[in-house]
Amino acid sequence: MRVAIMSDIHGNREGFSAALDDISDRRIDQIVLLGDYVGYGPDPEWCVDTTMRLVEAGALAVKGNHDHAIADPSESMNTIARATINWTRPRLSKAQCDFLAALPLTLELGEVALVHASLNSPERWHYILDDRRAVTSFRQTTARLIVCGHTHLPTLISQDTAGTVRQHQALTAAPVPLLRSRRWLAVVGSVGQPRDGSIAAAYAIFDTATSEFEFRRIAYDVGTTVHKLRAAGLPEPLAIRLQKGK
Amino acid sequence: MVLRPHSGLVIDGFTLGERLHKGGFATIWDVEHPDHTGPLVMKVPTITDGFDGPTIVGFEVEQMIVPKLVGRHIAKFVAAGDFAVMPYLVFERIQGEPLSEVFKGVPIALPDAVALAEKMAEAVHDLHRQNVIHLDLKPENFMLRADKSLVAIDFGLARHARLPDLLAEEFEMPMGTYPYIAPEQVLHQRNDLRSDIFAIGAMLYELVTGKAPFGKPSRLAEVRWRLWKKPIPPQSLVSDCPAYVQEIILRALETDPKDRYQSAAQMLFDLRNPAQVKITTRDGKNKRDPILKRFKRWWRGQTFVPFETPPLMTVQIEMAPIIMAAVDLSPEMEALADRLLLSVKRMLIIQPDARIACVNVIKTKRIGLDTARDAEGNHIHVARLLALRDWASGLGLPEDRMTCAILESSDPAAALIDYARHNHVDHILIGARGSSSTRRFLGSVSSQVVAEAPCSVSVIRLPQSGRFAEASEASAAVMHPDA
Numbered sequence: 166m167r168v169a170i171m172s173d174i175h176g177n178r179e180g181f182s183a184a185l186d187d188i189s190d191r192r193i194d195q196i197v198l199l200g201d202y203v204g205y206g207p208d209p210e211w212c213v214d215t216t217m218r219l220v221e222a223g224a225l226a227v228k229g230n231h232d233h234a235i236a237d238p239s240e241s242m243n244t245i246a247r248a249t250i251n252w253t254r255p256r257l258s259k260a261q262c263d264f265l266a267a268l269p270l271t272l273e274l275g276e277v278a279l280v281h282a283s284l285n286s287p288e289r290w291h292y293i294l295d296d297r298r299a300v301t302s303f304r305q306t307t308a309r310l311i312v313c314g315h316t317h318l319p320t321l322i323s324q325d326t327a328g329t330v331r332q333h334q335a336l337t338a339a340p341v342p343l344l345r346s347r348r349w350l351a352v353v354g355s356v357g358q359p360r361d362g363s364i365a366a367a368y369a370i371f372d373t374a375t376s377e378f379e380f381r382r383i384a385y386d387v388g389t390t391v392h393k394l395r396a397a398g399l400p401e402p403l404a405i406r407l408q409k410g411k
Numbered sequence: 412m413v414l415r416p417h418s419g420l421v422i423d424g425f426t427l428g429e430r431l432h433k434g435g436f437a438t439i440w441d442v443e444h445p446d447h448t449g450p451l452v453m454k455v456p457t458i459t460d461g462f463d464g465p466t467i468v469g470f471e472v473e474q475m476i477v478p479k480l481v482g483r484h485i486a487k488f489v490a491a492g493d494f495a496v497m498p499y500l501v502f503e504r505i506q507g508e509p510l511s512e513v514f515k516g517v518p519i520a521l522p523d524a525v526a527l528a529e530k531m532a533e534a535v536h537d538l539h540r541q542n543v544i545h546l547d548l549k550p551e552n553f554m555l556r557a558d559k560s561l562v563a564i565d566f567g568l569a570r571h572a573r574l575p576d577l578l579a580e581e582f583e584m585p586m587g588t589y590p591y592i593a594p595e596q597v598l599h600q601r602n603d604l605r606s607d608i609f610a611i612g613a614m615l616y617e618l619v620t621g622k623a624p625f626g627k628p629s630r631l632a633e634v635r636w637r638l639w640k641k642p643i644p645p646q647s648l649v650s651d652c653p654a655y656v657q658e659i660i661l662r663a664l665e666t667d668p669k670d671r672y673q674s675a676a677q678m679l680f681d682l683r684n685p686a687q688v689k690i691t692t693r694d695g696k697n698k699r700d701p702i703l704k705r706f707k708r709w710w711r712g713q714t715f716v717p718f719e720t721p722p723l724m725t726v727q728i729e730m731a732p733i734i735m736a737a738v739d740l741s742p743e744m745e746a747l748a749d750r751l752l753l754s755v756k757r758m759l760i761i762q763p764d765a766r767i768a769c770v771n772v773i774k775t776k777r778i779g780l781d782t783a784r785d786a787e788g789n790h791i792h793v794a795r796l797l798a799l800r801d802w803a804s805g806l807g808l809p810e811d812r813m814t815c816a817i818l819e820s821s822d823p824a825a826a827l828i829d830y831a832r833h834n835h836v837d838h839i840l841i842g843a844r845g846s847s848s849t850r851r852f853l854g855s856v857s858s859q860v861v862a863e864a865p866c867s868v869s870v871i872r873l874p875q876s877g878r879f880a881e882a883s884e885a886s887a888a889v890m891h892p893d894a
Contacts (some may be wrong), residue, residue, distance in 0.1 A: 321575065326467055326494060333575030341574055342475050346494035399594070 167192055168274065170353050171368040172199035172281070172314025174216075175231070176206025176253065177357030177407075181215060182367040183385035184356050191370065197274065199314040199353065200281035202231025202265070204246055205350075205403055206357050207393035209253045213261045220264075228268035229281040229315070230290045236266045245400045252399060275373060278308035280316035292316050296332040299350050303330060310343060310371065310378075311350040318361045319354035319369075319380050323347040340377035349377060358403075362411035416440060416498040417453045422497055423490065425453060436466050436567070442501060444489075450504035451489060465586075468577050470498055471568035476571045477502075480541055484534035486554070486562055487801065505562050510553035513539070514614075517621045519647065524618035525656065529682045530561040531611045536675035536835060538563060539604045539728055542572040543547075546601060548610035549588045570601050572724035590623040594638050594666050595718045603721045604728065605668035608678055612663025612671075619656060619684050620648040624664055638666065639708035641700070641890050655688040656661070666708070668718055673731035673764045676835040680733060680766065680814070683834060689811035731764035732837035737827050737860070738771050739842050747842040752805050754840055759806070768814045769803045771795055771829055772823040792817055824859035832865045839868045845875065 174181045188196065202216050203209040220226050221236045234240035234250045235257065240263040257265075273280045283291040283298070284305035292315060293299050299322045302311055319335040323334065325347050333341075335351075343349045354367025361367075365382035372378075392405045414420065416438060420427045428441035431452065442453040456470040477500060492499035511529070513519065531553065538545055545552070547568040554562040570576055578586060579601050587596045593609035600606075616624040624642035625772045628634050645660055647653045651764050665671045672678040681688045700708075721727045736755050738748055759765055773791060786820050799815045806813060820826035831839055843857035861868045 192842055278631065326473075327464060331577075331580045333577070334582060336575070339573035342478070344474055346471055346472050346474075346492075 166194045166275075166373045168195045168197055168371045168373065169193040169368060170197045170199065170278070170312050170351075170371060171356050172200075172353050173201045173229070173355035173357060174206075174212050175315055175355070175357035176203050176212050176249075177366075177390055178206070178207040178208035178211045180357045180383075181212055181391045183383045184366045184368045185215075186343045187381065187383045188368075193370070195274065196224035196357075197277075197279055197312070198224055198226040199279060199312065200227050200268070201231045201314065202229070203235065203253050203257070204231030204249050205399075207390065207399060208250075210256055210258075210261065212357075213257060213264065217261070224276060225272050225279060226268055227272055227279055227281055228265065229271055231290075232265040232268060235262055239328075244278070244401060248400055249403070252397070259303050275309065276309040276376065277371065278306045278311045280313050280374060282310065282313060284311060284313075290315065293350065293352055294318070295320075296322050296330045299332075300330050300397055301352060301398055309348055310344070311348075312369070312371070313350070313352055314355065316352050316360075317355035317358060320350075320352040321378075321380075322350040335380050337380045337382050340372070340375075340379040343376050343378050344369075345376065346370065349378070349379045351380075355390060358406060359410045362410050364407065367401075413495070416453070416499075417498065421491060422499070423492060423503060425451070425499075426648065427429065427453065441504070444501075445854065447489060447587055450506075451501055452486075452504045453867060454500045454502070457461075458498075461857075463583075467498075468495075470500075471576050472569060473500060473566045474498070474725075475574055476566045476569050480538070480543065480566075480570065482537050482541070485561065486564055487658045494825070505554040505556060505564075506552050506562075507556040507562075508834075509551055510555050510561065511550035513555065514550040514617065514692070517529055517617055519618055519841060521619065521652070521656065524615060524801055526559075527561075527618060528615040528659075529679060530559065531614065532675045532682060532698045533835075534561045534563050535607050536679060539607070539675060542724060544570045544572075544602075544604045544724065545607050545610075546570055546596065547587055547591075547635060547734050548607055548614070549591045550614065554603055572602075576601060585634070587636050589628045590625065591632060593668070597634055597638060598717050600717055602724065603673050603718075604675075604724055604878060605673065606720070606760075608663050608672050608675060609668075610680065611667075611675070612660050615656075615659050616642065616645060616664065617662065620645050620771055624660075639705070641666075643650070650663050653685070654690050654886055655685045658688050658690050668721070676733055677731060677766050677835070680768070680834050684814060684816070687816070688815040689690035689809075691811065730762055732762055732821060733768060733835060734758055734765050734795060734826075735760070735768045735770055735831055735834075735836040735837060735839045736803075737841040737856075738769055738799060738802055739844075740771055740795065740802065744844070746840065747844070747871065748802060748874055750873060751842045752802065754869065754871050755806060758838070758840070759808070766812055766814070767803070767806060768834065768836065770816050770818060770827060771799045772826050773817060773819045773821050775819050775821050792819070824863070826862050827856070827860055828865070839864055839866060841868060842871045 172183055183386040196219055198216055202212045216226060235254055264269055281285050283293050283302050285301035294316055305326045312331060321333045324330045353369040356366045356368055359367055362384055365384045368381055370379045387407050391407055394404045416427055418427055425442045425444045430438055430440055432439040437454050437456045440453045455467050458466060474491045486502035489501040491597045531796050545563055552565045554564055580745045585597045585599055589609040591613045593606035594607050613624050642664055645657045663671055663678060704837055736751060773795060795817045803815055804814055818830060820825040841857045841860055857870050
């Protein structure tokens, strides 16, 4: 089974569409969405609608911190994130809000554990930025692969036969065989707001038959998204971030 | 690991037969499988209950890299086993003997030594082109087939440019086999394909002289000597070692990777074209360097400064291609030859480590007698070579980066293609005469080269106007899309 994993779409219609177009060409059997459908971007309604349609068609989706903040204004956030969530909240219909509120924090797909931020206390939204911060996630599960988002930085981490957790280079361009001798944790990067220096939308494909994991980057029309952000009067740093990819 | 390998064990359909080899880190078994017809071997790592980190990670590295490799210089991958049950790798069985058998008889005859080095360079270039650096090349890790071709085995220390390097992330010890390990590997650098060139140099040295260039050290401190010590020049040990062989060996064994051959194909080129090897001061070096020079090298070796990091491996191999310029020296083609020179110069700007092979073909009669002399009795071959050298001097390259060769053939295109194939040329630049209808009908040398060459080909043409168009047969020709 070939699984496409997307995270942190953040109301970016152009990025989300480009990633979905790419997916349609790649014999994907299962779509997985790791949360943060809204926040930061100018098209939250479209992104939530698309997510709802995908879930209806069989996609798996978990909840992100921005999705949670729609229903729970007390969620702690930085000023810009809070400003866009406050801008987003009135734009969503009740059905859309209910959909986001009902999303689970974690899911499992065969040997793969799905979560937005980290498996240890998923509701606290810990950032897995390096191997040290991945250790506790490995402790929470026996899953062979944990996939998550939240940091917007594609990252690959493994736990070897001796239990040592190490970070590896997350290279695009070639699928990495996720050896069965280890357990793995992959942060897939962000579809709608990349922060690793590349402006292209990030997502990943995992092939359960070959056990190969591929980080993908898809160019999309950043200019249009930036234009919409400005037209909506959203904070300017968000536009700059999309143009710089960090 | 639940199972231990033994004769008669059946795992995933493979039945283990005789144990063929027991090494320090793994055992090799003869295996059969109903779905696979050819002879197969299974490699099983020897995992004890003690600290086996490096063995396990090395085997993981091999499981990761080997399935990605193709071609005749590797043993074809068949299957891999799960660590939870019994880790293994199954390969096609190579009919032949380990190259270490040959090394038992060193020194061997010089032509045989050079021929083996050629095979090594060829096999290694094939790996490098697949983004893999072996990093543990030694006689035990080559299998010599009955047809004398070489197969590289044991990728436990290898590095794939596009996969995570599990070894670099886990261990601090330099990894490799002491007699053959390159200086940068001693400094924990695992990203330079020129490390493999050093190993080939060390093996050729041993084949020619009977001794390893840096001895057979057993302690890491002795291995570090190669960071500042130079090997004894082969000619001091074997007086009839030709200067060109010494030159090739010492260049491959240079301490700093940037002073070595920049690709295995460039080393192969010199091995196959002895007359073209530029003899430098490395030749005739049978005295030790003056003390100050030695001290400087020693100091460099003490300071733990890593060598300049190579660019990405994929970029590294592309920066050091062999470019072949097929030059037409006939008088009416002077303008075209000038333009070709300009194109080669431009290539050198973007590929600064390129090696340029300038080639010209003397067309002989199909049923030819001696064509070496023209009507006046001049030696055509020599005259052509001089003319070609003169053309090539316009490139302003040092002699060790440039070669001039004159081929003789009744079929110039075939001769050029053969030369390109034999010397692993990456890119051919060839001039094309005008596009006359006769030429299109009969076929031109350049179009045949474009159609059949084993590499990229750029065809250089003069603009179809002005002085050249008047002189050419093609003055009135309609421009065709292929022109």
